[in-house]
Amino acid sequence: MTDVKTESRIQVIDRAALLMDAIGRYSKPVKLKTLGAETGLAPSTAYRILQSLISNRFVERDSNGGYRLGQKLLQLSNRLHSDIDLRGVSLPYMRELCDRLGETINLTIREGDVVIYFEKVTPNRMMHVNQIVGSRAPLHVTAVGKLMLGLAGEDEIESYARRTNLPAYTRNTLSSLSKLEDACMTSIRQGYSLDNEEAEIGVGCIGVLLFEKSGNVSAGLSISAPIERRKNEWIGELKKAGEEISRHLGYRPG
Amino acid sequence: MTDVKTESRIQVIDRAALLMDAIGRYSKPVKLKTLGAETGLAPSTAYRILQSLISNRFVERDSNGGYRLGQKLLQLSNRLHSDIDLRGVSLPYMRELCDRLGETINLTIREGDVVIYFEKVTPNRMMHVNQIVGSRAPLHVTAVGKLMLGLAGEDEIESYARRTNLPAYTRNTLSSLSKLEDACMTSIRQGYSLDNEEAEIGVGCIGVLLFEKSGNVSAGLSISAPIERRKNEWIGELKKAGEEISRHLGYRPG
DNA sequence: CTTAAAATTCCACATTGTGGAATTATTTCA
DNA sequence: TGAAATAATTCCACAATGTGGAATTTTAAG
Known part of the structure; x- marks a missing residue:
């Protein structure tokens, strides 16, 4: 049930989304010309849509006339009540885990074939892994993702593999179906999952799942650290925290 | 139909914004019927627009068919490059301030007549002030807001007072122009500002301004604490941090 | 100061979005 | 459980709405 048939019907909205994506792709305010080229829209069309986005505060204009994303997005994103x-x-x-273990703790949710970093707490030390909230990563390159795949079962893993072709992000990425299936199933059995530099060389993670009242997977909790700092003792800590969060969410095992 | 036609606006985009606002106003997934009533749109029209928003991930549907805001907003909001x-x-x-002082530290920016909470770091202790990132507060009830008003000058303060009527949030809110002007000007002179339960009873804040290369005010930094825990020593700490951040942003005083 | 490039406005046109009505799905309650 | 009520979704004829090329204005470059 992962792929949803979503046929878009309204042109302007698709185009508005295109424009906002294009703006977001840059790290500085973007000129109209660039946006036109980037999206393939006629300048006048892009301009008109941007004006409308501005009047709704989805987009702002800086002092040099460049376009940037607007505060409305921040406002709405904090009302994601789900x-x-x-x-x-x-x-x-x-926070407690982060303080005690001194590494970045992430909260992720699944959406389709990716996990989205939904919240993070980072330690106050020079070097630490810094996930960008809102960014995404394919299921098969993350600890939490592999747990979610494992829970979905072998059929779903195969289907996922066919859909995505298991692109390799590093030399450690599990790019073959058999290896991925093994890893997912082992993870489920153990109640936690490791990511051994499978998304990025140098970064090692441990992940667990969070459950809610219904017993559904609600999200995942993970710790990301420079690989040489990762400790096996953390597994127990993380599992314990995950279980407590699940309990608070109303999950009653058994 | 009684709208003032100020700018070129695209109807569908205005309506899409209306719908997302309406969804955000609720704390649970919303039904189509409700959204139709809330926005005054025909069900079929609301439905069509929502489908388009869904296909662009601005909106999602929960298992019961209710509409809720989508992950795209989270994604885009984290690309606010401004x-x-x-x-x-x-x-x-x-983080450093939060660790050392043990209270919530906020980063705010101005937009029009409000400040927006843009980033926060909260301490790991039972009771602390918890601002919601993305939420807004009028300038005259916040420490940083009063500094921004003061910097804009007395004319701007008067204009602000006329526009907003200085609504009182608590019995301590500065609701008269003269008191507000005094507070703003004193704040500017001192280089910091206090909020003595002016936004919420029980909460006391200290705020300073952040400047960037151009010398423009870029944002404000503040500490929010239960009023009885607030310490005068923090003023110096906050000012020092503010100055260092400004220096990092390229600001060269003098 | 001149020229070029980008931003903005204009406008005739038909594509696109509209909303009432019809159909289908879901919920309510007897 | 089934029938009535309510909500969700699809359909479709119509014209209002958004479109993009060309004209105009503004801004940047030489």
Whole structure:
């Protein structure tokens, strides 16, 4: 049930989304000309849509006339109620783990074939892994993703493999179906999953799943550290925190 | 139909924004019927626009068919580059302050007549002030807001007072023009500002301004604490952090 | 100061979005 | 459980809405 048939019907909205994506792709305010080229829209069309986005505060204009994303997005993104309690429940545990273990703690949710970094707590030390909230990573290159795949079962893993072709992000990425299936199933059995530099060389993760009242997987909790700092003792800590969060979310095992 | 036609606006985009606002106003997934009533749109029209928003991931549907805001908003909101470096530069200082002082540190930016909470770092202790990132507060009830008003000058303060009527949030809110002007000007002179339960009873803040290369005010940094825990020593700490952040942003005083 | 390039406005046109009505799915309650 | 009520979704004829090329204005470059 992962692929949803979503046929878009309204042209302007697709184009508005295109424009905002294009703006977001840059790290500085973008000129109209660039946006036109980037999206393939006629300048006048892009201009008109941008004006409308501006009047709704989805887009702003800086002093040099460049376009940048607007505060409305920040405002709306904080009303994502789906997971408001998930975030609220998890944050204290995440802070505690972060303080004690001294590494970045991530909260991720699944969407289709990717996990989205939904919240993070980073330690106050020079070097640490810094995931960008809102960014995405394919399921098969993350600890939490492999747990989610494992839970979905072998059929779903095969289907996922066919859909995505298991692109390799590093030399450690599990790019063959058999290896991925093994890893997912082992992870499920153990109740946690490792990522051994499979998404990025140098970064090692440990992940666990969070469950809610219904017993559904609600999200995943993970710790990301420079690989040489990762400790096996953390597995137990993370599992414990995950279980407590799940309990707070109303999950009653058994 | 009684709208003032100020600018070229695209109807569908206005309506899409209306719908997302309406969804955001609720704390649970919303039904189509409700959205139709809330926005005054015909069900079929609302439905069509929502489908388009869904296919662009601005909106999602939960298992019961209710509409909720989508992950695209989270993704885009984290690409607000206007302040990407502001956030990056400030966060380590915010963490350090939060660790050392044990209270919530906020990063705010101005937009029109409000400040927007743009980033926060909260301490790991039972009771602390928890601002919601993305939420807004009128300038005259916040420490940083009063500094921004003061910097804009007395004319702007008067104009602001006329526009907003200085609504009182608590019995301490500065609701008269003269008191507000005094507070703003004193704040500017001192280089910091206090909020003595002016936004919420029980909460006391200290705020300072952040400047960037151009010398423009880029944002504000503040500490929010239960009023009885607030310490005068923090003023110096906050000012020092603010100055260092400004220096990192390229500001050269004098 | 001149020229070039980009941004903005204009406008005739038909594509696109509209909303009432019809159909289908879901919920309510007897 | 089934029938009535309510909500969700699809359909479609129509014209209002958004379109993009060309004209105009503004800004940047030489």
